[in-house]
Amino acid sequence: MRRMTGLQVIALAVALLLVPAWAVAFQNEGTLRIGGMWALSGGAAFFGKAALGLGTLAVDEINEAGGVTVGGKKVKLTMHPQDDACNAEQGLAAVRRLATVDKVLFSLGPTCSSVAEPVFGTLQKKLGDAGDTGLQLLFFTDTATKFGLAKLSPWVFRNTPDEPAMYDFIVKYLKENRPELKTVMVSYESDFAHSAATWKGALEPALKKHGYHQVVEVVDWKWLDTEMGAQVTKLRRANADVYFALAHTTSMCPSLKEMKSQRVKPKLIFGITSLAGTEVLLNCPDLAEGVVSPTNFAPINARAKQIADKSWEKYKADSNIHSVPAYENVHLIKGLIEKAGLTNTEDTLLQDRRKVRDLLAKVGTFQGVIGKITLNPEDHPVKPRDVDKDMLLVQVKSAKWTVFWAPPHLKQN
């Protein structure tokens, strides 16, 4: 047999590189592509990497159990992550790639609401409308939390926290259980959509609705700020009973350091949902001692503990309020794929996406890691295609998150 020349070897290598990625995917090759876009670099990468890790863990579990049955044949799931770096422009490029180059069945993510908003804006607004040239790509979001994002397109479903309900519960809880705490001060990140929306769209309406607490000071800073001396001086002067720090770890830790420095000691501190993870424990465990945060995940049962251990061991991925939904979403979609009657070919990709989307819209209640989750129907008046799920309050004690409050049915687990 004639040996290849160097030039031929290079030509072959180039040809292999130029083969489109999708040419080795789909049913004939025994694979089914799923995607995800997260902040895998930049300031929010801790969350993005965690969600990727938990999503990949679910894919591993499904593949180790034989894969997913499509057309009577077992195929393996392959994960195709894209990095949006919590940057809208990169997000817009990533969604196009997922939809048209990677040709994934559905996508997890994004991490940041500021990316999700423009990305979801590129999706089709009206199902089946030939005149609507928006992307027909199914999103089952795990992280981007800003209220109302799923309303932007019928292709968007979210398994994310319901923050208005969470902060409404906290305000009510305080009113009923700690009536002596009457004054409130608040900080939020003015340049972070999630933080600002939690104040304007969740906490402020809850405080007004219950009408019990007096807001004596509201300060803001930027999420990557490192110095909050002036704002904390205002909080010190306000000297309120309860402090709502609606800040992510990046600004939470330096602000808590400044508070300790200025001897600001509110009786109770509540954080933002995103705080309830390992990041804050790595950054400032001692400063965060006593901080309470609402969440939808804590390792309170054997399954949750096992997932948290496994994801950390295998991918150094933190199991938290935002990442565990990626795991839940992949497992849920796996079941839908098997029911949907997909053909899993390049030519039928849009029909396959639509079939899974339509099944997801009707899924109703499904089992999450710590409890039941209800995916609201499309005609839900307030939050269509968003979920309702159990919430807990967790508190930092001795550099660990512990359960501060949990609903009775979860406590029994």
Place this chain on the structure above:
Amino acid sequence: MFFDAAEQFINGVMYGSLYALIGGGFTILFGVMRRFNMAYGATIMAAAYVSLVPLYLFRAPFWLMVLTGLAAAILIGLLVEFCCFRFIKKGHELAPLVATIGMLIAITEAIVHATDAAGLKYPSPFGDESLELGRFLVRPDYLAVLVAGVLCFTLIFLLLYKTRLGRAMRAVAERPEAAQILGVSVQRVNVLTFVLTSALAGVIGFFAAVSVGSARPDIAAFVTGKGLVVMVLGGLGSLPGAIVGGLVLGVLEFQATWFLGASYRDILAFLILFVILVFRPRGLLGARTT
């Protein structure tokens, strides 16, 4: 009102010392080489992370952390010099600028991947609670930055104006060709300038992480932004300008945050920068040479 303004002024001066140090690092390099090192912020951030290694491995004392940070910063600085400056010929000023932007991203992402994007707790040797000076509360780590700033700039000025190396650096900054004709090795001076500014980066990394309470990847972007503003505000290549620029920026930011809120802080600070540059395009103390 007066008390508030005075308290924020004091805080601004102390924190502005950190800005001055950052601006000083950028300025010395620009003053000598007439080139921007955009990877300087990444060097500072990486030094802060590496300085934690002896602490996390064997609970090393603070002086060892600082020395480790200094050594790491010098090594990274020399790597930047080798990769982004040494082989680029004179006349291609944009090449090192772009190369160091690439290096900034590469170093930052290397740290992000090595640490899984997690910030790491950075303990403070200065205590957590503020000192009470009359009615004023003064953060001990900010006070330490002020003292470190005075010490560092004193040493740098002594080096620049009282040593042979300093004379050589000023000569290269003024007229590199003439300095070379007179026997000064421009490349050696450039390398030593990198060593000097990188050692300063190690000090800045320590104080930046101490003031935040953790080493974080975004420190790179933060110090790069502040450093460039201070350098332009003070005057490109002017070390006294960097000191004044840093202090002015610190005071402006604290006053703006106190009286107008954080949302207006950057608007005000950059508006004033704009006004200064309109009337004094060379910056507050702009000069051609260091």
